[in-house]
Amino acid sequence: MVIDNGHPLSTLNYERYLELIADKSIAYHQARAGDCLPLGDGITLKVLYPERVRTNLTSAYNNNSLLLKLEYGGQNLLFTGDLENAVLYDLAHTGPGLTAQWLKVPPITAVGEASYPLFTMLLTPPLGPLFPPAPIPLAIPIRRCWIS
Numbered sequence: 170m171v172i173d174n175g176h177p178l179s180t181l182n183y184e185r186y187l188e189l190i191a192d193k194s195i196a197y198h199q200a201r202a203g204d205c206l207p208l209g210d211g212i213t214l215k216v217l218y219p220e221r222v223r224t225n226l227t228s229a230y231n232n233n234s235l236l237l238k239l240e241y242g243g244q245n246l247l248f249t250g251d252l253e254n255a256v257l258y259d260l261a262h263t264g265p266g267l268t269a270q271w272l273k274v275p276p277i278t279a280v281g282e283a284s285y286p287l288f289t290m291l292l293t294p295p296l297g298p299l300f301p302p303a304p305i306p307l308a309i310p311i312r313r314c315w316i317s
Contacts, residue, residue, distance in 0.1 A: 170195065170196040170197075170198060170206075171190055171195050171196070171197050171198070172197075172198045172199075172200045172206070172214075172216075172235070173200065173235070174199065174200060174219060174222055174233050174234065174235050175199030175200075175222055176222045176230060176233045177231070178225070178230070200216040200235055201219070201220060201221065202216055202217055202218050202219060202220040203216065203218060203220075204216040206300060210241075211241060211242065212239065212240070212241045213239070213240045213241070214237055214238070214239055214240075215237065215238040215239075215240065215265065215266065216235060216236070217236040217237065217238055217247075217260075217266055218235070218236035218252075218256075218260060219233050219235075219236075221226060226256075227253075227255070228253055230251075230257070231250075231251040231252065231253050232252060232253055232256045232298045234249070234250025234252045235248075235250050236248070236249055236250065236252060236260065237250075238266060238267075238269065244270050244271065245268065245269035245270055245271070246269055246270070246271040246272070246273065247267065247271070247272045247273065248273045249272070278300045288303065
């Protein structure tokens with residue numbers, strides 16, 4: 170299954186992406202806040218954001234990223250996509266169901282450092298954020314990863 174936010178792009182890569190989904194008869198779902206996808210074996214994927222694609226946002230492609238919560242065995246993981254500071258800030262103050270033990274933070278190149286402390290305060294207990302793998306350059310020294 171492929172899930173995305175349904176924000177259309179006018180690129181050849183996006184057109185090819187949609188063609189491959191259709192050609193291979195892959196289940197496709199445009200996710201919205203409130204969707205709950207049972208993945209089997211007690212794993213649930215909940216969509217927390219966006220309620221709808223908003224093309225008028227600054228950095229609309231990043232800021233319409235899906236905010237996902239994976240629940241399994243009493244553990245909750247948040248995946249923030251490429252959401253940027255303004256949206257992360259709003260979600261941290263108003264977003265429902267954001268508490269989790271693990272947080273996959275957006276690439277630092279997308280959001281800078283400011284949102285990490287705010288979002289890591291939502292981790293209960295504070296186990297720590299999961300940083301994106303290389304080759305994305307990390308501007309935050311490892312000693313400041315807020316992992317306890």
